[in-house]
Amino acid sequence: METGLRGMRVVVLGGGICGLALAHRLGRAGAVVELVEGGDQLGGLGTFFPWRERWVERFYHCVMPTDDDLLELLDEVGVRERVQWRPTRMGMVVDGRHFPFNTPWDLLRFTPLRPHERVRFGLVSLLLRRLGKGKDLDRLRTEDWLRGVYGDRIWELLLAPMFGSKFGASFGDVPALYLWQRLGRESNVSVRGYPEGGYHGLIDALRVSIERSGGVVRTSSPVTRVTAGGAVTLASGEVRTADRVISTLPLPTLRSIADDELARALPDVRLPYQGVVNALFFLKRPLTGHYWAPVVRSGTEFDGVIEMSALAGEVDGRHLVYVMRYTDRDSALYREDDGRIAARWTDQLVGLYPDLTPADVDDVRVFKAPFVEPVYPLGYLAQQPPVVVEGTPLLLATTAHVYPSVTSWNSSVGLANRVVGLLDDAVRPGSPDGEEHAGALVDQLLQGGGDPHRG
Template sequence: MPQRVVVIGGGICGLATAHRLAREGMAVTLLEASDQLGGLGTFFTSRGRSVERFYHCVMPTDTALLALLDEVGLRESVGWNPTSMGMIVEGEHRSFNSALDLLRFRPLSLVNRIRFGVVSLLLRRLGKGKDLDGMRTEDWLRGLYGDRIWELLLAPLFGAKFGAAFGDVPALYVWQRLGRESNESVRGYPAGGYESVIDALRASIEAHGGEVRTSAPVGRLEAGEDRVLVTLSGGETIEADHAVSTVPLPALRAIADPDLVPLLPDVQLPYQGVVNTLFFLRKPLSGHYWAPVIRSGTDFDGVIEMTPLTGSERYGDRHLVYVMHYTDRESALYREDSESIAQRWTEQLLSLHKGLTPDDVDEVRVFKAPFVEPVYPLGYLTKRPAVEVPGTRLLLATTAHVYPDVTSWNSSVELSGSVTNTLLRAARSSSPQENAAWSADSAR
């Protein structure tokens, strides 16, 4: 009998893990709480086409994700396009891509423009060999760029992700992020949208005998040395040899049996959530994929225009724009009702883009997510939880585990690979018979 594994959570991490385990011959059941797979990469339908709730793109450096797409026959479906960056400071729109753009960037003095350019070019190299995990981002960047650049540009730019705590996040996070995006202007997007990737992974799991269940929230999790018991909120209990939880750590604590709680990682991480609004517009905005919005009287801190990357046809000849603000799930903004956010942010988008009129706005949607990314403490490399929960057959694969990598589909896929290997090793050592069968299989 193959070993039974329950994977909790149907985001990319759960899907990739279940896909790999099913291919290795495990009897996999994937349980997703919501009625749709995809987690933060999930979608909704507008004019018959699926659209991501939160902006998503692939980077050329996303090697683990691209390898997975290869496995399910979708690598060639990724279309690559050059993209550009804008910058909106105090309501003024600028292009922010070339040395000339920087030289023209009047919010900074000429000396600071040059300093910004030189330090940015050298930043990756300047971080090499330093204990950036133990160094506050503010201390590192203020030291290199100086007070003025930090206060005018960097604090609001990067702070948009982590709020007031940004200066305290380890500098390693910023350094790693620059590595992923490293002035990369080419971005990718799958022709069938992220839904096509989700569908292909589901099909692969099912083709290998696995089971995928949506609207199946786990309400209780018990894990011991010999087995795992996963109880759905509806009352059904599934017994398994192993479980992999991909749900954020606070949500895991909420479903863990009291005997399991003390065994879970003893790291109390605050998480940032996000409030994100989509606009389908009848005309393009700036043509920049990404433009941070700084001190411009908006609640949102960034504008992402998808159409330069994806074209407008897939949105019914409309232009798709996302604006967002990362925030704690307890904040007033996060708790505000979506209708009033939609109304206020529409007014703010219109006042930010003078050529845009209310008639140009065809459709507005607001989506929120409570757990996007942990706010990492200093020295997190040594505090980062292990994937194995000692004394149990439970493994963890969450966004708290990918640090110092940036949370992304790529880092979740990479993590799913290492968790799968760990589980397969544990399964083989706990089942000599299975081990023999596997050895025979691999010899064939």
């Protein structure tokens, strides 16, 4: 296929899944790519650590059957056949009581809700995506929408705590469109996938693909300066120049290293971000076998339990359990010593599961990430920053650009695909020249042309 990218020099900032997918796609299209990552590992939230001769992810991940963009990427690098698909189950922990939450019969026995509320919850949940069609959900508060369809008590008892755990104090103001899109990805899906051996293999395969295309991958290379002219200065003092620079860095991080001219050119979108504190337990016994269980009003700081071994299997005879708390990176919890969090959360986990004892906890590790989930304001589609930074060779491919798709590896890969396609169209011989054409394509994407948010 003819491409306008052949021979173009591109520097990609950030070695998370979006940056890796960008560099992979650009290399396949003939561009000369250099990927720069400040940390000592690639993968972003998919980084890992060694545990008893195995690699284990710091944060939990899964593949959904609807993740078309991610599955296509897995296929291209020869990893798709490693994905093992398994049925998974969900639980709920409310006021310290454990409930299965998978079938209509489970819902009918869900005593935190009154009998008529259980029926209403089931019917509304079944119809919720259909109920959102034709509504301007981007300008409708999640709280207003869900209160209206579920009722005040279901919202206050169940839904508000769950949304609050995800988005913090502004949880009710998040556009309902975000939830509607999430339903499109996960609704009625009980089967999930996980690559045999973990995501380490996918990240390695992407690196090999980039380097086979002639690209360069740099880790442990923090960027200290990016100029409006496209010069990238590394902490080592080296300066890299290119025809285009694509940044996958969170917008606050990019602003902190931009020169004055670039800072003025960057879109004035000040999104708050939720970080996460995540503890990974290595247990000698399983818990309930529920892959995912929200925890509501149960005396724990963490608000969700992921039994990863229910999907990915045991690691050296140990059952992996992740617990997490989304929180601002400036919060007291985020700044607290990891060892103190590990000790306190171990006590809380043991208290939450009556059959679990401290002796069952073989090891626990705490990991944190500062920029996990943007907290989108109402009407964000009209405020969403363009991909092209006008008057510069810089393009943006960040979590601020995946909305209304759910922040995930799939949406990040989809964004990378769209940005590469946009850049190719902008420079293809015979097409209109320059950023004006690229900006027009971005406008088309943001207005829904070509279903840009399919995730």
